[in-house]
Amino acid sequence: MDQQPLAFRMRPQHIDDIIGQEHLVNEGKILNRMIQAKRLVSMILFGPPGTGKTSLAFALARSLDIPVKKLNAVVDKKKDMEVVAEEAKMSGQVVLVLDEVHRLDKSKQDFLLPHIESNRVILIGSTTSNPYHSINPAIRSRCHLFELHRLTEEHMKTAVHRAAQDDEKGLGDQKIRLTDDALDHFALASNxxxxxxxxxxxxxxxSTPADESGIITITLDAAEECMQKKSFTHDKDGDAHYDVLSAFQKSIRGSDVDAALHYLGRLIEAGDLDSIERRMIVCAYEDIGLANPQAGPRAVAAADAAHRLGFPEARIPLANAIVELALSPKSNSAYKALDGALSDIRSGKSGDVPAHLKDTHYQGAKEMGRGITYQYPHHYTEGWVNQQYLPDALKNSHYYEPKNTGKFEQALKQVHDNIKTEKNNTR
Structure with a gap:
């Protein structure tokens, strides 16, 4: 029996065997173009765990029959890299697949740089971290950066089917029957x-015994046990899933933190990180807005952290963000104001830009009356001066109605009301 894990045995031998990453490997895309041109360059592959970074690196090297060596930037020593460099001198070129490339220390980096620059060693580094944040600029500037995307459920089903049917490297020498529920669970639970x-x-x-006919039937129960994750109770693409998403967003909007966390948990069990991230960010800007303006950037940061970590650790930044969003004061005043302005524009109410606001950065502008009466606000003590900004057709229009929720918008309301009072007093 082959002692190598199935995932190892099923690693692609050629770029055409890659599952997913169509934006990089499909016909006409950048990595496919490199193979067609028979020229690899050093690169950093970054993305979530399990997306096939190392597999893709080996497939690229093997597609061009270039010798390939694999090292780990943390575990392996500078001496190991010296061995790779010597082999590159003898064979002409070597692909160095370097896991955890963001952990490369200075001495190893300094050794590799001249070999990378000469293209004798083609570095293909892999990392789950953002290379712009984690990789030394000296290495980063000498490599192309390619992001690998999380694989979809269809990609996962393709991989499972291929492994179950492959006679040479997979499990095809056994009679395996996968129920549809089991296949769906392998695809969904692996996230x-x-x-x-x-x-x-x-x-x-x-771990599943064959029946009298020698057939190994993998049921949903077996898949749940072996993935150590229960099948969720609703279809990710069904109506119930969208009901949960709706309840999730409305619970945040309604400041019910317990309900928001409950629905977050259901979405986590469904493995739908993308929808969680989208709803979380839109809540931060749509429902909280100016009442807590830092909620937006923090929601984006939490979504980015969750995406990098993947489940189960992703639940930690998500929980922090959802508690803050649910308990933040709420205001939709900013986007409602914009919607009012858009409504006027779309109904044909726009008008010409006032002459004193028009561009003056060209010869002859003053002769055309552009910008002559414009008053520069910074020349005034309050940093504000009463002059018309809206077109004549809309000069009395009023869109923004500040809410009295949250200290930030309360401060904006005070400024807004003061300006409004000054305008009324000078009419």
């Missing part, structure tokens, strides 16, 4: 991590 799905499949097959 885009192909290694996790294949590990679960291998465990399910090895």
């Amino acid at each position: 885009g991590d192909m290694r996790s799905a294949l590990n679960g499949l291998e465990l399910a097959v090895s």
Whole structure:
């Protein structure tokens, strides 16, 4: 029996075997173009765990029959890199697949740089971290950066089917029957991590006895046990899922933190990180807005952290963000004001820009009456001067109605009301 894990055995041998990452490997895309041109360059592959960074690196090297060596920036020493460089001198070129490339220390980096610059060593580094934040600029500037996306459920199903049917590297020498529910669960519970799905499949097959006909039937119960995750109660693409998403957003808007966390938990169990991130960010700007303006950037940061971490750790930044969003004061005044302005524009109420606001950065502008009476607000003590900004047709229009929620918008309301009073007094 082959002792190598199924996920290892199923690693692609050629770029055409890659599942997913169509934006990089499909016909006409950048990595495919490199293979067609028979010229690889050093690169950093970054993305969530299980998206096939190392597999893609090996497939690229093998597609061009270039010798390939794999090292880890944390575990392996400078001496190991020296061995790779010597082999590159003898063979002409070597692909160095370097895991955890963001952990490369200065001495190893300084050794590699001249070999990378000469293209004798083609570095293909892999990392789950953002290379712009974590990788030394000296290495980063010498490499192309390619982001790998989380694999979809369809990608996962393709990988599971391929592994179950492959006679040479997979489990095709056994009679395996996967129920539809089991296949769906492998695809969903792995949350885009192909290694996790294949590990679960291998465990399910090895631990399930064959029936009298020699057929190993993998049921949903077996898939749940081997993935150590229960099947969720609603279809990710069904109406119930959208009901949960709706309840999630409305619970945040309604400041019910317990309900918001409950629906967050259901969405986590469904593995729908993308929808969680979108709803979380839109809540921060639509429902909280100016009442707590820092909620927006923090929601984006939490979404980015969750995306990098993947489940189960992703639940931690998500929980922090949802508690803040649910308990923040709420205001939709900013986007409602914009909607009012858009409504006027779309109904044909716009008018010409007042002459004193028009561009003056060209010869002859003054002769055309552009900008002559414009008053520069910074020349006034209050940093504000009463002059017309809206077109004549809309000069009395009023869109923004500040709410008295949250200290930030309360401060904006005070400024807004003071300006409004000054305008009324000078009419």
